[in-house]
């Protein structure tokens with residue numbers, strides 16, 4: 001990224017990511033941890049995040065081979081699991097060469113694996129559909145799939161995995177049911193298991209088993225819509241910040257921005273901030289969405305434009321052009337912006353635009 005005078009940047013607190021990783025480990029002390037760094041580590045930078053965790057993570061998980069190769073090319077030697085496995089048989093040659101582990105979730109992938117002639121043994125994570133009904137083998141197919149893979153001379157270690165549809169709803173019978181289906185499917189087999197995403201690490205300790213798979217919590221956002229006591233220990237790893245580029249005083253009754261959707265209720269001071277939906281700020285964020293100027297909470301007003309937003313400065317009298325603005329981070333929870341915009345922190349983080357510079361901070365003083 002070339003340096004730009006535009007004040008918008010995503011500051012990434014790498015020590016917060018280490019803190020959150022250790023917290024995931026502390027919550028599930030008997031489990032190994034597969035740190036999920038797909039989608040460029042949820043917008044935080046996959047190589048930087050993987051390097052930050054390289055000395056403590058048991059492995060990494062990504063969505064596809066390109067994401068895995070980026071990590072291998074950067075010198076990451078830990079196990080890397082392809083969460084959707086391969087998309088065609090040809091990818092298995094690269095899987096072999098780069099020593100990746102693959103999820104096997106369907107009959108086609110199973111056939112490709114069995115027909116492959118790799119130089120090394122392939123490690124496989126067999127995915128069972130315990131109730132999400134997206135990908136994975138039917139529980140009734142598991143014994144056959146397991147037997148075929150176990151009998152195959154070029155298949156190495158096996159792990160049985162499944163994924164939750166509703167783990168972000170604590171104390172829900174559906175998740176307990178998914179755990180029961182999974183355990184029943186594996187009964188009598190001594191195979192390592194993996195179930196828990198971030199929400200289940202925090203809310204379903206009986207799902208921790210041999211391997212956990214935290215994603216969102218590594219980046220310091222809670223996976224829950226409501227407050228959860230165990231989620232308060234997470235440290236936000238991204239501060240999306242910009243600055244005021246203009247300030248104007250409006251009399252009462254004046255419209256602000258596209259569509260004139262917001263009309264000043266009284267004489268107002270309005271600030272313009274260098275960020276817009278082309279940077280990943282949600283275009284549907286309504287008037288009232290929280291934003292911090294000079295560390296003080298205020299609100300977005302009017303429509304989000306491509307490169308700018310407008311904010312209410314009426315109560316922030318000392319804010320001048322150049323004053324720092326936090327869109328989300330340690331002052332404004334990403335989840336609060338997400339909730340106001342009817343989306344999720346997952347989408348905010350992964351939607352960070354290409355023109356947003358990433359600044360890596362190590363160490364920061366934000367967390368212990």
Ligand SMILES: *Cc1c(COP(=O)(O)O)cnc(C)c1O
Pocket residue numbers: 036038083163196197198199213214215216217223
């Ligand atoms: C993305 C993903 C995760 C991580 O989920 P979070 O909710 O971000 O913790 C875990 N397992 C699988 C299979 C995934 O695709």
